[in-house]
Amino acid sequence: MLLTALIVLWRKSVPAYITAYKWQSWLLAAVTATIGYFGGDRQLYWVAVVLVALKGVAIPFLLRAMQRRFSALPETKPYVNTETSLLIASLLVLFAYVLARPWVMVSRLPTREGLPLATSLLFVSLFIIVSRKKATTQVIGFLMLENAIGLLAAVGTYGVPLLVELGVFLDALMGFLVMQIFVYHIHETFDSIDVEQLTRLRH
Amino acid sequence: MLTLIFLLVPPGVATCLATLVRPYRRLVGWTSVTCGGVSLVAAGWMALTVVPGRGPGGQSLATGAWHIDPLSALLAVCIAFVALLAAALGPGLSPHDAHDATETRRFHIYMNAFAFTMLTAVTIPNIALMWVAIEATTITSAMAIPLNRTKASVEASWKYLLVCSVGIALAFAGTVLAYFDFVATAGQVHAALNWDVLRTAAPSLHPELLQIAFAFILVGYGTKAGLAPMHTWLPDAHSEAPSPISAMMSGVLLAVAMYAIARWKAVIDASIGPTFTNNMLIGFGLCSVAIGTLSLVIQQHYKRMLAYSSVEHMGLVSIGLGLGPLGVFAAWLHVMNHAVAKSMTFLLAGRILHRFNTTEIARVSGLLRVMPWTGALFAAGGLALVGLPPFGLFVSELLLVQAAIAGQKTWLAALVLVLLLTAFVSLLAHLNRMLYGQPPDGVRVGEDRQWSTMALMLPACVLVALGVVLPSPVSTLIHQCVISLLPR
Numbered sequence: 001m002l003l004t005a006l007i008v009l010w011r012k013s014v015p016a017y018i019t020a021y022k023w024q025s026w027l028l029a030a031v032t033a034t035i036g037y038f039g040g041d042r043q044l045y046w047v048a049v050v051l052v053a054l055k056g057v058a059i060p061f062l063l064r065a066m067q068r069r070f071s072a073l074p075e076t077k078p079y080v081n082t083e084t085s086l087l088i089a090s091l092l093v094l095f096a097y098v099l100a101r102p103w104v105m106v107s108r109l110p111t112r113e114g115l116p117l118a119t120s121l122l123f124v125s126l127f128i129i130v131s132r133k134k135a136t137t138q139v140i141g142f143l144m145l146e147n148a149i150g151l152l153a154a155v156g157t158y159g160v161p162l163l164v165e166l167g168v169f170l171d172a173l174m175g176f177l178v179m180q181i182f183v184y185h186i187h188e189t190f191d192s193i194d195v196e197q198l199t200r201l202r203h
Numbered sequence: 204m205l206t207l208i209f210l211l212v213p214p215g216v217a218t219c220l221a222t223l224v225r226p227y228r229r230l231v232g233w234t235s236v237t238c239g240g241v242s243l244v245a246a247g248w249m250a251l252t253v254v255p256g257r258g259p260g261g262q263s264l265a266t267g268a269w270h271i272d273p274l275s276a277l278l279a280v281c282i283a284f285v286a287l288l289a290a291a292l293g294p295g296l297s298p299h300d301a302h303d304a305t306e307t308r309r310f311h312i313y314m315n316a317f318a319f320t321m322l323t324a325v326t327i328p329n330i331a332l333m334w335v336a337i338e339a340t341t342i343t344s345a346m347a348i349p350l351n352r353t354k355a356s357v358e359a360s361w362k363y364l365l366v367c368s369v370g371i372a373l374a375f376a377g378t379v380l381a382y383f384d385f386v387a388t389a390g391q392v393h394a395a396l397n398w399d400v401l402r403t404a405a406p407s408l409h410p411e412l413l414q415i416a417f418a419f420i421l422v423g424y425g426t427k428a429g430l431a432p433m434h435t436w437l438p439d440a441h442s443e444a445p446s447p448i449s450a451m452m453s454g455v456l457l458a459v460a461m462y463a464i465a466r467w468k469a470v471i472d473a474s475i476g477p478t479f480t481n482n483m484l485i486g487f488g489l490c491s492v493a494i495g496t497l498s499l500v501i502q503q504h505y506k507r508m509l510a511y512s513s514v515e516h517m518g519l520v521s522i523g524l525g526l527g528p529l530g531v532f533a534a535w536l537h538v539m540n541h542a543v544a545k546s547m548t549f550l551l552a553g554r555i556l557h558r559f560n561t562t563e564i565a566r567v568s569g570l571l572r573v574m575p576w577t578g579a580l581f582a583a584g585g586l587a588l589v590g591l592p593p594f595g596l597f598v599s600e601l602l603l604v605q606a607a608i609a610g611q612k613t614w615l616a617a618l619v620l621v622l623l624l625t626a627f628v629s630l631l632a633h634l635n636r637m638l639y640g641q642p643p644d645g646v647r648v649g650e651d652r653q654w655s656t657m658a659l660m661l662p663a664c665v666l667v668a669l670g671v672v673l674p675s676p677v678s679t680l681i682h683q684c685v686i687s688l689l690p691r
Contacts, residue, residue, distance in 0.1 A: 102411050103383070122376060129369060135361070140366055149376050156383035164396065167335035168375070174342050175368055182364060184359045185349065 010122060015049060017140045018063045021147075025055035028147050032113075032154050044154075047165050051150070059143065059176060066136060070187065085131060089124050096120035103156075114155030121148035133194050135183045139176070146172050206252070207271070207326065209245035213238030213287065214319035215616050220586070221311035227304040232295035235311050238350030239287035250276040254679050270328035273683035277535060278325040278455075278462050281542040283628045285454040286318035288662065289447035292550050292655050302445075306350045310445065313347035314540070317451060328397045330466070331382070334375050337427065337463060341367045344452055348444040354611050357629040359436075359443035366436040367427055374423025374463070380416040381470070383407045398466055405473035414479060421464060421483055428460035430487045430521055431494040434514045438498070440560065441510035444554025448537035449506065453513045454546035458538045461520055465531075468524065469688045477527075477690070484525030489618065491518025494623045500629040502561040506552050508633055509545065512588050515626055516541045519603060522619065526606040531685045539677070540587075540669055541594035547662035548584035551577055555637075556649060559646055569642035574649075574657045578638055580663055585634045587666050589627040 016075050029051040036044025100116035128141035150168075186192075217238040221231050253276045271279075283385045293314065295307040302310065320343055324336035341364065348360040361438065382396060388407055405413075426433040468480045495515030502508040523534025554577050559567050570578035587594035600623065607616035642648060650656060666673065 099415070102409075103415075105378070126369070129365070138365060142365065142372070145369065147370050149372060149379060152376060152383075156379060157386045163330070164331040164335070164374045167332055170339045171335050171342070175338065175364075178342050178345060179364060179368075182345075182357065182361050185352065186361060188354060189354050189357050 014067050014136055014140075015064070015135070018060050018067065021063070021140055021143055022056060023049060024062040024144060024147055028032075028154070029056060029148055031151065035154055046148075050166075050169055054173060055143070055147070059173075062176075062180060063136070063140070066183060070136065085127070089127060092123040092127060093120040093155060096123050114151065116156060118148055120151040121151060135186055138177050139183065142179070143172075143176065206245050206249045210242055210249065210283070210326070211319065211322055213241045213245075214315045214322065217290075217431070218312055218319060220327050221308060221315060225308060227295065227308035227311070229296065231308070231311055232290075232293075234644050235290040235294070235315060237395075238285070238315070239283065239290040239318070241622055243280070243283040243287050244320070246276070246279040250280050250680055251676065254683070257390055257602075270399075271326055272687050273680050274462065274465070274535075274687060275325045277301050277539065277684055278458060279322060281458060281539055282318065282321045282325065282455045285451055285542055285546045286314070288546055288550065288658070289314060289318075289408040289451050291658055293445070293447035297655075298573045302350060310350055310447075314448065314451070317343040317347060317448070319489065321455060322492055324459050325462055328399070330401065331397065333463060333466075334371070334378055335460065337374075337424075338368070338371050340456060340459065341371060341427070342638060344440075344444075344448060344456065347448045348440060350445045352393075353443075356443040359439035363440040364438045366433070370423050370433060372423070373426075374420050377416045377419030377423055377467075379411060381418060381467075382409075384412045384416070387661050395423045398470070401470050401674065405470050408474050410475040412472050413471050417467065417480060417483070418636035420467045421487065424460045424463045424467075425487055425521075426666050428457050428464065429491070429514050429517050431491040431514060431518070434491065434494065437514060438510040441513065441549075442504060442506035444504075446549050446556065449509075449553075450546035451454055452548055453510065454542040457513060457517050458542060461517065461524070461534075461538065464521075465688060469690075472690050481525035481527075484521045485541070485615065488518045488521030488523075488525065489615070491515065491521065492619060492622050494517075496626045496629075499626050499633075501523075501636075502629075502633065503564055505555070505564050505567065505633065506549075506562050506635065506669050508564070508630070509548055509552060509588075512626070512630065513541075513545060515622075516588075519600065519619070520585075522615070523599075523606065526603070526612070528685050530603060530606035530691060531688060533606055535681045535684050536602065536669075536673075537599035539681075540599055540666065541667050543662045543669070544587045544594070544596060546582055547659060547666075548581060548588065549579040550659060551584060555581065559643070561657025564636055566643060567637045568640035570638045572648065573642045573646055576650050577659075580659055582634060582638055583663050583666075585630055587663075589630050590623060591627075593670045594666045595673075596666075598670055598673065 029048040032044050033048040036042070036048065096119035097116040100119045103115050122145060125141050125145035128144065129138050132138055132141065142180060209507060217231075217235045220234055221227075224231050249271055250273075253271060253273050290311075294302040294310055317340060320336050320339040323331050324340065327333050329511060345364040345367075346645045348363065349356040350403060381401070385401065385404055385408060388404070390407075422433065426436075429437040441453050444452060464484075468477075468484070471480055491514050495511045495513075495518055498511040499515070501506060502511060520534045520537050520541070523530040526533075554574070555570065556562060558574060561567065570581065572578075583594075587596055590596045590600045604616045604619060607613070608620065669677070
């Protein structure tokens, strides 16, 4: 899953990002289902199903629709070039492993080895959001951040209660739809989805 | 249970009605106001039933999935009050408005949905569902910001949406971490995500994990509360939103985020003692007060000026939460005062903007001559915000400084006083420029919509009442909030 996030730093086209995100979501669903199988928790199967439907199919589809609409727009360079960002990402992963070391000690669950992975995914997603200029890429970064937290919840706690999970899904979907609306707004008002343009408000 | 229905259902009903009725009709606006009124009465009733509790933590109404304690009741009253003001003074009630029918309809949909999500956030005892509600406040309020779709408002709402969603996602990571620790120690338990269950279990949890969890939570909810240095979205969003929405965001949304932090602090304190959380809160708080104040000095737009003053006041609340019982008392009193004062000034700022058609301080002059009542009330609100007597904020700021001195933190008290003084001077200078002088050419002189001016007298009176007498039910309520947050 971490690899899928690194792809975003490495590749430069939005369709590649969307594919990466789709694979990441399917993997997250697989992890959740596996945990459900070994933990004997039926609820997690449902969570996995919703994950696939929502994050594996629906959101990538909408992202692609958005991408087709803006495909004529020129690509913009990120703030940091590919080599540097891969380097920074590896440092972040190292940091995440150091940070997560005590948590692994604490946990008795068999899935505890996944914790540092989830944390590094969290940091890398954050880095994607701050280092990219395109509104669409920022949205994908945000979606990956949510996947990271989902993974953290799955491996750390065998999943939060179903009610909470549903609420989180609903929020994720709403948040994504609203962000999509705003990407269109930005496009209409600025004729671009480059957030470099958003500098009107200072001080 | 019945009170809770009367608290939560009216904003929901108003949202649905506003969504279904198209095009917009005046009736929808009046329904919003009525629903706001019912909600406020319910919140007040709830507070009154909670107050006479004989036990040390006050009474709490627990019904099924809901749980009301004094702190929830306090926040609910503030939210319902500000939402009512926003509904009554927002667009849609008088025939001549700045907004057309579509915009007014959208305003009523999102305003009520926004109020609903905030009320849910403070009355639900499940920390994860509270997170869901707070995230929903981001979404509903972001939709309400670009009523007039301009470049600036779209930019502001995009920043707001992205920064706050990311921030709040970090808060969820913190929540998951704390829950993870809980599951690792106690296993899966029914209702494990409720405040009281977590608090009771807290002493057996791992301190080092909880520290990291609290850091995540403070940064996450702190983003939403506008604590510096995560406040970057706040001045943009507050200055570009329509004034009633700014009033709600600044007056109560920030307070809801502080509420979440305070709840978590109570859990973490039960495990590792208050020193760690206090230091973090004081650090972030001091940073916010400093940045808020210094930005006030260089401000050129009056709505941004009010927004930075919110950063400053949230900093004060945060410092208060980190200063032990007296500080916590001062903090919640301050939240209440700030909700009233800031919503009043933002609504007045909306009227000024409507008349002068600019947000620049330099281009507004002779306010007292152009709009005598609005000008006078704006001056009163400004003086309240800088903490002058007889307004309520004076009392809470005084208590805060006292708490700092009593806690052997004289340096903190001195620093806060210096910053408050700076804020005082700069805000007064800005006010001075706006209130006096010759009105610019082409600006119509004379007050209109008398009744809404009268309605804005109400918050001013509340502020004076809180400052001069501090009614005993209010002080009892806040006292009980403090007790319910202290380690048992």
